[in-house]
Amino acid sequence: MITIALDTMGADFSPHNEVAGAIEVVKESKGRFKVLLVGKKESLNAEIKYQQDFPTESIEVVDAQEVIEMGDEPVHAIREKRNSSIVVGLQAVKQKQADAFVSAGNTGAVMSGGTLELGRIFGVSRPMIGSQFPRSAGGFTLVFDVGATVDAKPHWLKEYGIMGSIYAKNIFGITNPTVALLSVGEEKSKGNELVLEAAKLLEATDINFIGNVEGRDILNGKCDVILCDGYTGNVILKFAESVLPSLRTRIKKYSEKSFVHKIKAGITASVLRSSLKDFDYQEYGGVPLLGVNGVVIIGHGSSTPRAIRTMLLRAEEMVKKDMVATIAKAFEKVQEKIIN
Amino acid sequence: MITIALDTMGADFSPHNEVAGAIEVVKESKGRFKVLLVGKKESLNAEIKYQQDFPTESIEVVDAQEVIEMGDEPVHAIREKRNSSIVVGLQAVKQKQADAFVSAGNTGAVMSGGTLELGRIFGVSRPMIGSQFPRSAGGFTLVFDVGATVDAKPHWLKEYGIMGSIYAKNIFGITNPTVALLSVGEEKSKGNELVLEAAKLLEATDINFIGNVEGRDILNGKCDVILCDGYTGNVILKFAESVLPSLRTRIKKYSEKSFVHKIKAGITASVLRSSLKDFDYQEYGGVPLLGVNGVVIIGHGSSTPRAIRTMLLRAEEMVKKDMVATIAKAFEKVQEKIIN
Numbered sequence: 001m002i003t004i005a006l007d008t009m010g011a012d013f014s015p016h017n018e019v020a021g022a023i024e025v026v027k028e029s030k031g032r033f034k035v036l037l038v039g040k041k042e043s044l045n046a047e048i049k050y051q052q053d054f055p056t057e058s059i060e061v062v063d064a065q066e067v068i069e070m071g072d073e074p075v076h077a078i079r080e081k082r083n084s085s086i087v088v089g090l091q092a093v094k095q096k097q098a099d100a101f102v103s104a105g106n107t108g109a110v111m112s113g114g115t116l117e118l119g120r121i122f123g124v125s126r127p128m129i130g131s132q133f134p135r136s137a138g139g140f141t142l143v144f145d146v147g148a149t150v151d152a153k154p155h156w157l158k159e160y161g162i163m164g165s166i167y168a169k170n171i172f173g174i175t176n177p178t179v180a181l182l183s184v185g186e187e188k189s190k191g192n193e194l195v196l197e198a199a200k201l202l203e204a205t206d207i208n209f210i211g212n213v214e215g216r217d218i219l220n221g222k223c224d225v226i227l228c229d230g231y232t233g234n235v236i237l238k239f240a241e242s243v244l245p246s247l248r249t250r251i252k253k254y255s256e257k258s259f260v261h262k263i264k265a266g267i268t269a270s271v272l273r274s275s276l277k278d279f280d281y282q283e284y285g286g287v288p289l290l291g292v293n294g295v296v297i298i299g300h301g302s303s304t305p306r307a308i309r310t311m312l313l314r315a316e317e318m319v320k321k322d323m324v325a326t327i328a329k330a331f332e333k334v335q336e337k338i339i340n
Numbered sequence: 341m342i343t344i345a346l347d348t349m350g351a352d353f354s355p356h357n358e359v360a361g362a363i364e365v366v367k368e369s370k371g372r373f374k375v376l377l378v379g380k381k382e383s384l385n386a387e388i389k390y391q392q393d394f395p396t397e398s399i400e401v402v403d404a405q406e407v408i409e410m411g412d413e414p415v416h417a418i419r420e421k422r423n424s425s426i427v428v429g430l431q432a433v434k435q436k437q438a439d440a441f442v443s444a445g446n447t448g449a450v451m452s453g454g455t456l457e458l459g460r461i462f463g464v465s466r467p468m469i470g471s472q473f474p475r476s477a478g479g480f481t482l483v484f485d486v487g488a489t490v491d492a493k494p495h496w497l498k499e500y501g502i503m504g505s506i507y508a509k510n511i512f513g514i515t516n517p518t519v520a521l522l523s524v525g526e527e528k529s530k531g532n533e534l535v536l537e538a539a540k541l542l543e544a545t546d547i548n549f550i551g552n553v554e555g556r557d558i559l560n561g562k563c564d565v566i567l568c569d570g571y572t573g574n575v576i577l578k579f580a581e582s583v584l585p586s587l588r589t590r591i592k593k594y595s596e597k598s599f600v601h602k603i604k605a606g607i608t609a610s611v612l613r614s615s616l617k618d619f620d621y622q623e624y625g626g627v628p629l630l631g632v633n634g635v636v637i638i639g640h641g642s643s644t645p646r647a648i649r650t651m652l653l654r655a656e657e658m659v660k661k662d663m664v665a666t667i668a669k670a671f672e673k674v675q676e677k678i679i680n
Contacts, residue, residue, distance in 0.1 A: 195571075215576060215582070216579060216581060219586040238554045239558055240555075264607050275594040276590060
């Protein structure tokens, strides 16, 4: 049985959505796993009361009286709020009371906390966050790093490539995943200093590195894994997330012109909903923090119960596939001396 | 009367689309301007033969027998192909035979050529390219640099801010345009080293610098001008350009399910066409290369006659607004010593 520590505080709809998502997943899983609800026990017990017909032995409340708020400065919050749900949840993983930690709270705090509390896998310079972008023709492109560290050094990108390749293979079942650097042109000569240096290092690894791809190839699906510094990845991720809301605003405006416009806009909305299902983050839940000594999944502050459910299932998968040990093993093989 | 040198070689539909766009614009302009069609005179004369009822005195063929192809290495091509349409067109601007240069050819070659042939405005470290992103609520957000130089230094971003502010004010008519740095969070402490350093320099200028914005704010329209290094800008621009084609692929797939799906997909396509008109690059044509001693507009390789027309009109506007002199004047004011 797998045990997952779930942060139930500090997200937009805490603790309601977390509890609802957890109950949903333990109902389905039929004893496959247990969820530790980490947060203020009074709120959690009150919330659980509303829930019915779930296997009570699969849910356990772990008290954590402090809350790291969305606006808190991450590193400071992790150091000061030692009784927060994030620190308590991560400590449960460290103490082997849980196999994974899942949170929809302050992303920066979960990243910093993940690194500070669990430590990095030996040989990993910087942990990274991955995000999955839906391809036009179906399936996903994985992009690393989308914001764990804003600046990057060439050898970090090499490490991102090794970890990303393992993730694509183990979690997405892709044999020999193709890995590329995000750049301004496909030619080997195109790129900023970081990309040009990283390419040389990636070529020397045994992963399936195919060179450069461009911004358009994220959705076009030219490769399985795309690497970039966390600043660029974060900017693209947030831009991408703003596309559908922007589209909705425009369609709403269109619908206001007349009754016929309204009907046509309604049809459009339904077609888009159906054809863009995989753009919906609820379907794929959170993103993994890779490179730390433990399974950590980070979700949107506005995660719905369905998104929480997906995050818990993703965490379960990562535990089952033994992601941490697999990455650790790969880094043992990396012979070059890594300079921090 | 304004004279514009138009590169008619090396784009995807050269010289047909260039000639058609030029003819269209001189017909409308009623003697307001003249277009120099720069390229192989045999092809151009053959092409012009098909065109009817245009003021022949507004069109002049300027022979240039060499072609810089899309795949040519920019700097090398500019140095070697001295009789190419790009070099000849830029030289026409330098020699004051033309007021502006417009090209849908090899973007890198136009950028390098613009800088090498025309030179930089005194005080400008690096020219930049701007792009306009349509906002959800209407209007545009201008992003600089989208790929003139991949790497950037903090003081280049400061210069981008000064030039971008002038462009927004003069071409888009925005009083006291708001300028921001693209970053991973709004707080002053958020950003990579480049952003954090550039912020200090931008604060010391007299432009309306408002701090950081995030990837989502490009479409949300939180400010008028967004600054970033050319690598990041290029990646976002190409990502953004891939969104609509990706959407089309998905809607097409949806339409193939049944006859009813096909009808609904057709309605969706028409609603999107109507509500996303300003996403269409044909409507806003090319992007300006700012910071060089002359007006240069760069367009898509696949520019339609309509896009060429828009590019010529944009070039006219930049000449009329005296953009080069306005930027030069602003840089005279910049007191700090600029280290290249």
